[in-house]
Amino acid sequence: MKIMRPLGAIGIVASAALVLTACGSDPAANKSSSNSASAPAATGTAQVDCGGKSPLSGEGSTAQDKAVEIFKQQYGKKCQGQQVNYTASGSGAGVKQFNANQVDFGGSDSPITGADAEAAQKRCGAEAWNIPLVVGPVAVAYNLKGVDKLTLTPTVIAKIFNGGIKNWNDPAIKAVKGNESLNLPDKPIQVVSRSEESGTTDNFQKYLGAAAKDVWKQGAGKKFNGGVGNGAQGSNGVATAVKAGDGAITYVEGAFAKDGLTPALIDSGSGGVELNAANVAKSLDAAKFLKEGSNDLALDLNAIYASNTPGAYPLLLTTYEIVCSKYSDANVAKAIKAFLTVSATDGQKPLSDKGYVPIPQSLQDKVLTAAKAIA
Template identity: 80%
Template sequence: MKIMRPLGAVGIVASAALVLAACGSDPAASNSSNSSSAAAPAATGTAQVDCGGKSPLSGEGSTAQNNAIDVFKLAYGKQCSGQQVNYTASGSGAGVKQFNGNQVDFGGTDSPATGADLEAANKRCASPAWNIPMVVGPVAVGYHLSGVDKLVLTPSVIAKIFSGGITKWNDPAIKAVKGNESFTFPDKAIQVVSRSDESGTTDNFQKYLGAAAKADWTKGAGKKFNGGVGNGASGSNGVATTVKGADGSITYVEGAFAKDGVTPALIDSGSGGVALSAENVAKSLDSATFLNAGSNDLALDLNKIYASNVAGAYPLLLTTYELVCSKYSNPDVSKAVKAFLTTSATTGQQQLSSKGYVPIPQSLQDKVLTAIKAIS
């Protein structure tokens, strides 16, 4: 199932610093508080790849990165003739479980494996397991509401909608957000649509609310939706399809799905409404730090991004990780994992913008390649 598609109506904003493909801009995706500062350079170039090892390599997990994995597999096949990767897009929860159960060679997850999951991964590997960030993508607060084509929401309002504190579209709190004054909101119930399956997107979304709207989101985080309102649908495609068919509905979904009837809201974190675009996501990455500084486990601490109000920065994003062993018991698996990930982090990044992703910045690419080189 093809999960990530071009941002289309969202409008990937071309940026030389990001080496993004020229997709044309959409007025709805323009940023009302744009910053002139340059974004961090995107990952570019190639790296020496030692081909060989296990084929096909096996992976499972994140649906959000499925189209990116397709790009990576093609690049890997060209770089290492005859080498293949089988990847099953079953969701982040399943990916971590399958990796920890030694059923696949790497797991794909939209939030880093931590706590008990990381402990289980360490046990499976008989060595430290590492989270390697490989794909960056924005998360949209996507809605379908007739007559409203450029909705602006604050973190507080978003938190109240997804926890049941705001239940009608004509609630004064929505009207009061700067940018919404010209709209006539209907006396219509808000239909919240969440992921019914365990999802890293859900985890990231709830972490965002916890960081950006602490007073209004007390539901915690995790791969299961804790809001207690609305209805669930399975997978990214499931929630997007549900919203497309229901006027008055709203969801959280990877940015590539905010199209064809699902409109991404602008987010006002205190510096004006900011549209979902690759350029604006890249500005947010400037403040990224790591949970384990100095380690090759490159789990990002996104709380600073989520809680920021930097002008022109779109704060709601996710990073998908490849969960790997720092040391594999089978050298053929280790060799293939290193070759695949090296290709993915270099030549594979060059085609991601056309699939709705944001290529990883050069500074992050350097750390990723260092970690991959250390796998044995």
């Protein structure tokens, strides 16, 4: 795959906490109608009312593709015979297909707002909700021979992605604390971005706008605005492109930042912070919601992006399932409620094996409450 001119990178997905057991695997449970999802405790059980439409259809985020595979498996175990078909085509496509009533739920790496939210409400005949099931960091992932521990500041990352820094031996990179002893080559930085509309791109650009606002003037949005580098399709595409080019860098979900890719440490002012579950959890402690008190659980990440909390990894991405708060077809609503409930409980613990981290207990509680409220 062709690698581009200088550009930048990042990506990963994650979150943190306890996982509970969902019930309903007995075939008879598929026909029950009154089991509701109760707020989980460390040893609690979420009740699942199985049944409804099968297969459910979903489309969108490639960042959550591996996570959705786990959710589908756990859903099938708890609700025997129930299936989900999910197409990983990118967040932009997922939102469009959901709003066009072509799928039962959409997958997006950023919450729907503005015109997209208005279109979703028109499609649903009621408010559409953003339900977070995969939360975590985005990695600035690179491939540079001989350099296995690189630290970058938000300002340096922004300059790489808008073309202000073009070579790996640029003094600005060398000057970052922790890089003083590195042998950085006189080699062009090959920036790889997402070629299609992507929620990962949107989150990355929002982060740069908050953490490096004096440098990043390109704005946010699902389309990459940096003006440098070349694009590749999907998370697998950017990861493959960077692996193929010594000197390449990209933004990609943590589940993909391995096997030839190295996540950079991020120094927001308190020293370089490694991308791992514990450091992500420190950032999540400060998370707030755009609509407090609502079942629309879109997270307000701006405070995290601009934070300087010691030991906290600030570059986070939340993958949402976009659902109707009320469906015209009761069978779809029943299946969606069950799928979300299982995904938020049994579906979480196995995520760590794929490079993700389970959602925090407090967020799990809110997801189960929202799932129960879907009509």
